[in-house]
Amino acid sequence: MAANSSNGNQQKATKSPPPPSPLRFSKFFQSNMRILVTGGAGFIGSHLVDRLMENEKNEVIVVDNFFTGSKDNLRKWIDHPRFELIRHDVTEQLLIEVDQIYHLACPASPIFYKYNPVKTIKTNVIGTLNMLGLAKRVGARILLTSTSEVYGDPLVHPQPESYWGNVNPIGVRSCYDEGKRVAETLMFDYHRQHGIEIRIARIFNTYGPRMNIDDGRVVSNFIAQALRGEPLTVQHPGTQTRSFCFVSDMVDGLIRLMEGEDTGPINLGNPGEFTMIELAETVKELINPAVEIKMVENTPDDPRQRKPDIAKAKELLGWEPKVKLRDGLPLMEEDFRLRLGVEKKN
């Protein structure tokens, strides 16, 4: 393809994307915006779909390989005229016409992303390349859900977007951490080289209803353990910290980022910071005071501290989380009780 290289390394596309079918703009066409959500059958993705579907002008297409997601999360939209679900792996090319792409597809829980690390890195690298190729072909704006894990085991605390991170490139978490770092690089290279409109969210630990019960992440583990009357497994040393964001706040942030003017990367997360011992104590107090807290072995390269600096999100998106951990946990408990069939005793 001919490209203008007048400003050094930065090249701009000379060819604009092909026009969509004229029917898209006919007055009989019902939706204004066709939105693709990759990974839309997963935890955050399905909540995002719920919010996007609330707007009658949106048509939503979900693409998912169901590795960690499930059709059940989208049950209420199946057969809806503005909704479509495609079983597809993002490591394969996808040819559709869309205006926006929320690219979430990627296993997010450490036990799942470490299960098949080569597939995880392919999903992050080839999957993101494919979605960028699609964005380029149809002229769509694309948002990547990157992660706080790009900061690795951070030496700067809290983490601003300007921090480049402290990541082990050859460790067991690298398929995910480095995979997301490459995905961010690809996003910016497509933006600079081809003029693609990009948005990057760096998501910090998010929790809420619909997380897989055996997802393996800490909040879902502790709630499921408390409801089953099993010990809460705090991984050694328990003083490591995380900052937990409720899923409705996260979805709000993602939509603001997509609709706003800034490419990011922008941290999205709740700055309330807790040690894993504090989290276990809170879950015990709120859900089942009878359970024990048990110290267990940790996994390699577990980040010791993590808390987002959200000054940029506040300033550029007018966003900050509203739901406190103590208010979010009972909402998740309700959902887990229903799914586990454990009634609340009064």
Ligand SMILES: NC(=O)c1ccc[n+]([C@@H]2O[C@H](COP(=O)([O-])OP(=O)(O)OC[C@H]3O[C@@H](n4cnc5c(N)ncnc54)[C@H](O)[C@@H]3O)[C@@H](O)[C@H]2O)c1
């Ligand atoms: N939840 C968090 O705390 C958190 C934090 C940081 C970043 N993120 C990012 O947000 C996104 C969603 O995370 P989540 O918590 O909802 O996880 P999730 O595991 O519930 O959802 C991921 C979805 O992607 C699908 N998927 C995985 N590989 C795929 C592939 N190759 N092709 C098509 N679909 C595929 C899964 O089946 C699932 O539906 C991920 O990109 C994750 O990295 C999440």
Ligand SMILES: O=c1ccn([C@@H]2O[C@H](COP(=O)(O)OP(=O)(O)O[C@H]3OC[C@@H](O)[C@H](O)[C@H]3O)[C@@H](O)[C@H]2O)c(=O)[nH]1
């Ligand atoms: O049962 C458990 C599980 C986990 N933990 C601890 O809880 C902390 C959080 O672990 P999680 O597995 O929930 O998630 P992590 O913060 O390690 O990674 C997450 O970070 C951001 C996202 O990109 C991903 O969703 C995921 O990689 C870790 O310190 C871990 O050691 C426990 O103490 N007990």
